[in-house]
Amino acid sequence: MSNSPLGTGAALLSARRPFHIGIDLGGTKIAGALLSGAGEVLAEARTPTPAGADLIVAAVIGLAQSLRTTLQADHAAADVDAIGIGSAGVVDIATGAILDATEAIPGWRGTALAERVTAATGLPVRVINDVHAHALGEQRALDIPTAHSTLLVAVGTGIGGSFLVGGVPLLGAHSVGGHIGHVPTPAAAGIRCSCGALGHAEGSGSGTGIAANYLASGGEALDGPAIVERAGAGEQRARDAIERSARTVGELVGGLVNTLDPHNVVLSGGVPGIGPLWWQPFERAARAELLPRTRGVDLLLGRSAAAACRGAASLWDERLWLELLAQVDTPPHRPLS
Template identity: 40%
Template sequence: MTTLLALDIGGTKIGWGIVEAEASFTVTERGSIPTLAAQGGADVAARICALASELIESHPAITGIAVASAGVVDPATGTIVSATDIMPGWAGTKLGDLLSAHTQLPVRVLNDVHAHGLGEATLGAGRPYRSVLSIAVGTGIGGAFVEDGRVAFGSRGIAGHVGHVHHHFAPDMVCSCGRLGHIESFCSGSGITTWYNSLRPQDKPEVDGGRALQELADSGDPLAQACFARSAYALGEATASLVNCMDPAVVIISGSMTRSGDIWWDGLNEGFSASAMTPVAATPILVGSLGGDAPLLGAVSFFLNA
């Protein structure tokens, strides 16, 4: 049996798990600390190293560190190649080298959404399938294409950035990347909230997040319902376009938006059916099964099999 420390580094929190890997993977303990991203990449990296050292001291059986991290990651070196301004100075952080030097253990680092997709593909809902298109729809939108248990990285490590597919519903909507018209700008949890607030009548208050917008839609608000239906339809069309190009055996959708109810799912399936070519129209669309453990387990899978 192999015991690994798995880390999931996001903009809000740094999750950790102690994973026992044998015939199957089991997260035996888990926890988290705040990322405090605004304090900058150097501070975040120092706190990650301190957390890893503390956990390794209390779990001497740990033989390696598997990391899923926000930002574009060079999987060969564990360096953060680029990152958004949510975590200033995170880009350029040699995370793999820092953790290895601090703990004297081998370290492998993978982008968090790539890790999520790999976890679902090899250990979750995609396990019976040879090729998986994983799409995570939460605060933002990310994804991964996994075939034969391996993530497709592309030449610059950004393959799978499905949130930056263009859609004609959003010609003037600004994406988190600064470009116009990408589906993340109105299909993600943050995007759909911004979209609703831009369309709402002046006598209605702004909603402060996806959950509040969901409650509004569930109460029968027609604009909130229309935003869910229309954004889901667009996501379905974009998903079909990706399936037309990549021909995966299955699509796995994960993230908070999957809990948006029948209006959202009906819209997504309708959009997919409208745009999927006949040979791929029957491609299954499944819900992820691993929840928050997906990036931890995907990072461990990458550590052991890369």
């Protein structure tokens, strides 16, 4: 576990209570940030995601305690008020439990995350899906007005999404809203998705998809970063694998923009960070799909490394939280028979 030093004394002194901890829990790493009430990041820490639900919960607790200790080392009288967590998987925000999770985190399904972290820390905990947390954080980092709708597309090991209306993520009727990786997409045809279906965007458009495209075109079994390195060295097969992957995300985003007509589209995650080799075919494919009135939409690259932590901490914004709860408290509509 590595901690960055607490922000400058002046920054901390200017920070007013309450202090929140935001945690971003993914398949490869767990990141945490200590935030002031004004949303300023005062300290950060991270640790690799261990194998198994019990060890993951212990790592989250350890990270939270280390950030709390960092705060108290500088200000003995100060304490953390609450914790927000953005976790991979389908989250029941009403209980903070994980309803479902893919094999990216084996055994994560069914974990009573909020309850267990509260029991160990004595702090109240709120949990949301990590991509929704990311979207909430990017909206703040990019200074996007709450009145604007925002589509966030996160492309990493998998593909996730979040659609914010009035600054609130659309959770859906079963808390599955935002699983945009599972949209059938032409450039992903014939490739198996992590959910088992053929032709979903995630199978070709994710970092794992770059590897699948490389393999499908006769290349060796390499991971995404190794293929990016080969592409950088000029290997055509590697460049083609990245191009197909980027085109897949472009087709997906183009279709979603036509469906939702968002004010802003934000691309985040490691894959869009590959650079022009990815971004140019992505943008070309996305714009080729757009209807005339959506053609001017801005496609932005996310900019905040701590976005998901910041977004998770923002769950302690009571207006936001009540609007999220209102979505899951609504029973499904049953037409009169």
